[in-house]
Amino acid sequence: MIFKDSSLLLQCPKCTVINYLDPFTFWNFKGKIKCAGCDAIWEYALVNGHRQGPPAEGKAPHDRLPGFAQTTDWKPITTPGKVAPAPQAREDFQGKPIPIAKSIRGKVVSGSPLKAEDLVGSVPKMFYTGI
Ligand SMILES: [Zn+2]
Known part of the structure; x- marks a missing residue:
């Protein structure tokens, strides 16, 4: 299955891993994203959640990691360093009042x-x- 027309889903042209771009981080974005499957760098731009063109191959270092990723046979990729930790409304909140x-x-x-x-x-x- 190819998700090439979905703005907040970046399917890697190299390894076909689907990188989920969480709207909190990527709603308005221009920069480089590292594929969670093969570590390829993709230049990508989004304005109000709409992509401004197909992903173009870029060079390291990347700017952001996808929020979540999945292979085309639905195996999740959640390894820290491959995907970004969940965004927090308050970075200083550590689960205690x-x-x-x-x-x-x-x-x-x-x-x-x-x-x-x-x-x-x-x-x-x-x-x-x-x-
Ligand atoms: Zn990839």
């Missing part, structure tokens, strides 16, 4: 254990004292 003690308006929030003085005039103090 970032403790905060104040909101952006400067009000105390319970993102961390509250101290006694944090409870002055607060709803938690009302529950604690009953007043």
Whole structure:
């Protein structure tokens, strides 16, 4: 099966591996992509998700890796270094909450254990004292 008319699917003309170009990274793109199957470099340009021409052979180094790749007999390629890691909305987020003690308006929030003085005039103090 040939996907030559799909913009965000770059099928390698050399090894026929289908390189999936995730829209987060490649929606507007001009540069060099490394095929996850054979490490060939392809110059490719996309504007609003539409390709601006067929892939042209390029020289290393590449600019980006595809987000995912697959052979024509549906074997996935997920090896790090062959495909890019998933894009993160916040690069500094590592799966643990970032403790905060104040909101952006400067009000105390319970993102961390509250101290006694944090409870002055607060709803938690009302529950604690009953007043
Ligand atoms: Zn290839």
